[in-house]
Amino acid sequence: MADVMELICYPIKGCAGTSMSDALLTPAGLAHDRSFMVISEDGIFRTQRRHPRLALIRPAISADGTRLELNSAEEAGRYGTVRLDVTTSAPRRDVELFGTAFQGIDQGDDAAAWLSEVLGAPSRLVRVPPEHDRVTDGLTPGTSGYADSNAVHLLSRASLTLLNQRMAERGAPPLSMNRFRPNIVVDTRHGHGHDSDGGDWAAAPHAEDRARRMTIGGTRLGYAKLAVRCAVTLVEQEAGARQGPEPLRTLADYRRAASGGVVFGAKFAVLRTGKLSVGDEVAVQEWGDAEL
Numbered sequence: 636m637a638d639v640m641e642l643i644c645y646p647i648k649g650c651a652g653t654s655m656s657d658a659l660l661t662p663a664g665l666a667h668d669r670s671f672m673v674i675s676e677d678g679i680f681r682t683q684r685r686h687p688r689l690a691l692i693r694p695a696i697s698a699d700g701t702r703l704e705l706n707s708a709e710e711a712g713r714y715g716t717v718r719l720d721v722t723t724s725a726p727r728r729d730v731e732l733f734g735t736a737f738q739g740i741d742q743g744d745d746a747a748a749w750l751s752e753v754l755g756a757p758s759r760l761v762r763v764p765p766e767h768d769r770v771t772d773g774l775t776p777g778t779s780g781y782a783d784s785n786a787v788h789l790l791s792r793a794s795l796t797l798l799n800q801r802m803a804e805r806g807a808p809p810l811s812m813n814r815f816r817p818n819i820v821v822d823t824r825h826g827h828g829h830d831s832d833g834g835d836w837a838a839a840p841h842a843e844d845r846a847r848r849m850t851i852g853g854t855r856l857g858y859a860k861l862a863v864r865c866a867v868t869l870v871e872q873e874a875g876a877r878q879g880p881e882p883l884r885t886l887a888d889y890r891r892a893a894s895g896g897v898v899f900g901a902k903f904a905v906l907r908t909g910k911l912s913v914g915d916e917v918a919v920q921e922w923g924d925a926e927l
Contacts, residue, residue: 637791637821637822637823637824637836637837637916637917637918638821638822638823638824638914638915638916638917639819639820639821639851639911639912639913639914639915639917640792640820640821640822640913641654641812641817641819641820641913642654642655642656642657642658642665642818642819642820642911642912642913643655643665643813643816643817643818643819643820644658644665644666644667644668644818645668645669645816645818646667646668646669646670646671646694646695646696646703647669647671647672647673647689647692647694647760648669648671648672648673648680648682648781648782649672649673649680649681649682649683649686649689649690649867650673650689650690650692650693650694651690651691651692651693651694651708651872652813652816653694653695655913656912656913657910657911657912657913658910658911658912659908659909659910659911660787660851660854660905660908660909660910660911661905661908662777662778662786662905662908663778663779663780663786663905664779664780664782664786664787664818664905665787665818665911666698666700667696667700668780668782668786668818669779669780669781669782670696670700670762670763670780670781671694671703671742671760671761671762671763671781672730672732672739672760672761672763672781673686673689673750673754673758673759673760674730674739674758674759674760674761675756675757675758675759676757676758676759678728678729678730678731678739679730679731680730680731680732680733680781681754681756681758682867683866683867683870684865684866684867686754686756687870687875687876687877688753688754688755688875688876689754689875690708690870690871690872690873690874690875691707691708691709691753691875692705692706692707692708692750692753693705693706693707693708694706696721700721701720701721702718702719702720702721703718703719703721703742703746704716704717704718704719705717705718705719705746705749705750707753708873708875714749714752714753715749717745717746717749719742719743719745719746721742721762722740722742722743722762723740723762723764723765724740725740725741725742725743726740726741727739727740727764728740728741728761730761732781733783737767737769737781738764738766738767739761739762739763739764740761740762740763740764741759741760741761742759742760742761742762743760746759746760747759747760763780763781767780771784771785771786771859771904772784772785772859772860773785773858773859773860773902773904774847774857774858774859774860775857775858775859775903775904775906776859776904777857777859777903777904777905778904784859784860784902785859785860785902785903785904786902786903786904786905787818787819787856787902787903787904787905788815788816788817788818788819788862788900788901788902788903789817789818789819789820789821789843789856789900789901789902789903790812790815790817790819790820790821790843790862790899790900790901791820791821791822791837791840791841791842791843792812792820792821792822793822793823793837793838793839793840793841793842794840794841794843794899794900795810795812795815796840797840797841798810798882798885798886798899801885801888801889802881802882802885805884805885807879807881807885810881810882811872813872814868814870814871814872814882815862815864815868815899815900816867817900819851819911821837821843821917822837823837823838824837824916836919837917841925843900843901844861844898844901844925844926844927845922845923845924845925846858846901846919846921846922846923847919847921847922847923848906848919848920848921849903849917849918849919849920850907850916850917850918850920851911851915851916851917851918852909852910852911852912852915852916853907853909853910854905854907854908854909854910854911855905855906855907856903856904856905856906857903857904857905857906858901858902858903858904858923859901859902859903859904860901860902860926861892861898861900861901861902861926861927862898862899862900862901862902863892863895863896863897863898864882864883864886864896864897864898864899866883868882868883868899869881869882869883882899883897886898886899890927891927892926892927893926893927894926898926898927
């Protein structure tokens with residue numbers, strides 16, 4: 636067994652996450668995760684790759700998803716606060732995510748003006764429409780909102796510990812978990828996590844790569860694919876700015892995927908919905924071979 640150590644929801648794609656003690660797991664991931672997206676005036680999604688200041692935006696959404704609040708992590712009061720009544724009935728507009736066309740519901744001029752000022756570029760905010768029917772790829776198909784790909788990104792603390800050890804050998808400082816923006820962080824249960832074969836699975840770095848079916852509390856996840864890492868991991872989330880070549884430089888030494896790119900963490904589809912809580916048991920029922 637292992638435990639859920641953190642649950643993090645990112646209501647607006649590319650913006651800061653919110654840590655939670657409890658969350659509802661829906662077919663598209665944690666409730667409200669990546670259900671909003673910042674776009675350019677021509678509908679192209681904005682990302683920390685080109686707009687690292689997205690990391691400074693701290694959204695807060697009500698439990699029922701009807702109210703959204705936008706704040707900035709910069710000096711108090713610089714940009715003020717915008718409070719929105721979320722609309723799902725406004726006209727749809729065309730948006731584009733990694734070259735794929737979707738629809739979005741524009742959330743109005745107040746949100747657009749605030750985001751444009753914070754990012755220094757004309758921007759608008761859209762919400763996933765209720766009729767959104769995206770199908771995600773990977774070993775286990777599923778759905779998601781405006782996430783890069785699959786519904787749930789899971790990462791173990793053991794994997795981050797190994798990365799930080801390898802970076803220390805280069806003289807690089809350790810990184811925090813938020814560089815990788817996971818939804819679920821797992822660790823050994825009181826230091827003694829075991830799978831069905833008695834192995835201490837959560838203590839082994841990158842064990843999540845091989846987990847094909849797992850239950851967390853009353854929910855169930857199916858493995859989709861490894862998480863390919865990009866330039867977003869170079870962004871210091873508290874500063875909203877790039878901070879050197881790590882972790883991609885070190886990951887390239889030992890985490891190159893056969894299909895290309897460097898990988899860290901795993902993506903999962905939702906097989907059974909329900910409530911998740913920090914402290915829930917994470918039990919793996921089926922293992923596979925690592926794809927590296």
